Amino acid sequence: MSRLDSETKRKLREMGISALVDAIDIQDDALTMGMVFEERIKLAVDDAHAAFTHAKVEGLIRRAGLRYPNADLRRVDLLEQRGLDRGVIAQLGTCQFISRQQNVVFQGFTGSGKSYLGSALAKQACQHRYRAHYIRMPDLEETWAAAKDKPAGMEKWLRKYSTFTLLVIDE
Structure with a gap:
């Protein structure tokens, strides 16, 4: 009651x-x-x-528009042949690279999990209350091309993407 x-x-x-x-x-x-x-x-x-x-x-x-909204850094497969270091993944999970204004680049073959890692990192940033956004490079280029054709479009485009604390750009 x-x-x-x-x-x-x-x-x-x-x-x-x-x-x-x-x-x-x-x-x-x-x-x-x-x-x-x-x-x-x-x-x-x-x-x-x-x-x-x-x-x-x-x-x-x-x-954030994540490609894999259920991605989680704790569920990343750390098989030896993938070359992922548990310590590096744990360090990225703290999101200190954001406050230090550092970039993170994932390199690997097609299907190696770069998109999943990017989504998991963006989700972790959201859990730390950072504003994140996930976008594919072709889509980013398309929005840039469309923005160039509009009056004040480039300024709006830059303002939109500069509001994100973490921007994940996928190939």
Whole structure:
């Protein structure tokens, strides 16, 4: 049973804090009965923040346009013949190369997993709350050619692609 009346819930939702209302609603009375007010609020805020963070990360991943949206650096096949170093993959997973403004280039034969690695890295960046975007080079060239033909198109094109913290360009 929620401790908030419907008018208080309406006001909180109007303020854009519906996740907090939901978190308070799902609190189990049996578990929170002996807790002081501050502890109950802390639990509710923690739950609401977790829901907010999850939704934000999922939105970043969805808008990144990943070729492999389920790609995960933890599931990369590190077979010896592929020449992938577990330490390098782990270091890339920290996304420190982004804050250092460094580039990462994956080279390999067709079918070696470059696109998957790029998607996994972009997804990891989204989980670190960086704005990432995945695009194939032919598509990037096509948008550039179309932008050149429009007034102020090149400026808009540059502005669009400069907003991404991580830009994955696939062959």
